[in-house]
Amino acid sequence: MRKHGFSTLFAVAAFVGATASQAAVHRVYPGESIQDAIDVAAPGDTVLVEPGVYENPNTGEDDKYGLRISTPNLRLIGKVKKGRGEDGKVIIRYKDDGDEDKKTGQQTGIYAAPAGCDYDVKDDSDEGQACRSNELKGFYLRGFTVEDFPVNGIQTRWVDGFEFVRNESARNLNNGIYPTLSANGLVRNNESYGSLDTAMWVAGSENVRVIGNELYDSTIGFEITVSNNVKVAHNEIYQNTVGVGLFHPNGAGNPQLPEMKDWVIEHNDIRENNLPNPADPGSFQGGLPPGYGVLLLGVSDHVVAKNDVSDNNGAGIGILGWCTATSLGNPARNCVNDPPQADPSANNNFVALNRMTGNGEAPPPIGLPGVDILYVQTPPIEPGTGNCFKKNKPKNDVTFYSSEPDGELPTDGC
Numbered sequence: 429m430r431k432h433g434f435s436t437l438f439a440v441a442a443f444v445g446a447t448a449s450q451a452a453v454h455r456v457y458p459g460e461s462i463q464d465a466i467d468v469a470a471p472g473d474t475v476l477v478e479p480g481v482y483e484n485p486n487t488g489e490d491d492k493y494g495l496r497i498s499t500p501n502l503r504l505i506g507k508v509k510k511g512r513g514e515d516g517k518v519i520i521r522y523k524d525d526g527d528e529d530k531k532t533g534q535q536t537g538i539y540a541a542p543a544g545c546d547y548d549v550k551d552d553s554d555e556g557q558a559c560r561s562n563e564l565k566g567f568y569l570r571g572f573t574v575e576d577f578p579v580n581g582i583q584t585r586w587v588d589g590f591e592f593v594r595n596e597s598a599r600n601l602n603n604g605i606y607p608t609l610s611a612n613g614l615v616r617n618n619e620s621y622g623s624l625d626t627a628m629w630v631a632g633s634e635n636v637r638v639i640g641n642e643l644y645d646s647t648i649g650f651e652i653t654v655s656n657n658v659k660v661a662h663n664e665i666y667q668n669t670v671g672v673g674l675f676h677p678n679g680a681g682n683p684q685l686p687e688m689k690d691w692v693i694e695h696n697d698i699r700e701n702n703l704p705n706p707a708d709p710g711s712f713q714g715g716l717p718p719g720y721g722v723l724l725l726g727v728s729d730h731v732v733a734k735n736d737v738s739d740n741n742g743a744g745i746g747i748l749g750w751c752t753a754t755s756l757g758n759p760a761r762n763c764v765n766d767p768p769q770a771d772p773s774a775n776n777n778f779v780a781l782n783r784m785t786g787n788g789e790a791p792p793p794i795g796l797p798g799v800d801i802l803y804v805q806t807p808p809i810e811p812g813t814g815n816c817f818k819k820n821k822p823k824n825d826v827t828f829y830s831s832e833p834d835g836e837l838p839t840d841g842c
């Protein structure tokens with residue numbers, strides 16, 4: 429075994445210190461260009477932005493984004509001054525002044541991805557595969573308020589290692605905070621609201637932690653599709669049409685993966701998700717009925733446990749087969765007209781120790797009863813095997829509806 433003396437260790441420490449000391453801080457003040465600072469930053473640098481309103485901030489060639497990041501390990505930090513209201517925020521704002529060119533220009537507020545990899549590139553295309561092989565290593569975002577963009581608020585694609593901390597997404601019309609095709613991320617203590625699709629959506633990603641966020645006033649508060657190992661804890665999710673949506677690949681924008689499992693929804697406050705659906709009626713999300721706290725549609729191998737689920741008018745927790753669910757909504761998206769690309773059955777899901785109160789008191793008119801826990805699948809296409817419902821609270825007082833022949837919630841997976 430090779431031995432390391434003090435001289436070797438000192439040399440390593442000196443190298444690390446020298447590398448860290450080379451990282452620069454680029455300061456931006458109101459009236460200056462944040463994008464210019466991003467463009468000159470080297471890997472590992474910090475762009476520190478002073479409070480102010482930065483409207484339609486990107487005037488460069490790649491102007492479909494408010495801010496475009498393709499530099500590895502960039503730290504983009506808004507210097508928020510607490511207690512000063514809007515005057516203390518760093519605001520990235522889309523301003524529609526009637527200019528048609530602008531309407532087709534900036535679409536997403538803050539976008540991080542490898543150079544040349546736009547938000548509309550398909551992951552399974554040749555261009556998408558090139559983006560995946562050249563993924564962006566590292567992106568840190570803190571302290572930004574992103575407002576009123578016509579597509580997405582904050583988005584990553586093909587980023588390995590990202591953190592979104594204490595940001596705010598307001599009225600970004602498709603999705604608010606949207607890590608896609610990315611890995612090894614932390615999304616912590618953000619606030620997102622006012623989106624016509626999803627306030628926060630983890631799509632096509634793996635190893636993501638979603639902790640302590642506040643998500644409200646959107647069609648879907650929080651959503652996961654075609655991902656692996658996503659942990660969601662200690663979030664407040666309220667006053668959406670659907671609080672938490674865990675959806676089959678047919679409801680996603682990315683193709684299925686060989687595995688799509690280990691989504692853990694624990695210790696969240698999921699309440700009052702009864703917002704009349706504001707989305708386009710012809711869209712998938714536009715077909716979602718209001719009143720559901722957690723809606724798991726045709727996905728398998730997940731955990732919904734130890735949450736407080738209250739005052740959702742349809743059901744606190746609903747687990748349905750994908751074909752069953754789509755037959756109740758938009759006929760154009762049902763399993764006859766849009767055959768499922770993956771198994772439509774909901775299997776091997778664990779639903780336990782959730783505290784259920786005040787759910788199911790005014791269900792939407794879709795033919796399903798109002799209850800705390802709703803379980804509906806349609807054999808033989810949706811056999812529904814290996815699911816486990818147990819110890820949901822209060823004991824012996826949780827209301828439920830089950831399509832099982834004996835009318836009981838399944839326990840074969842317990």
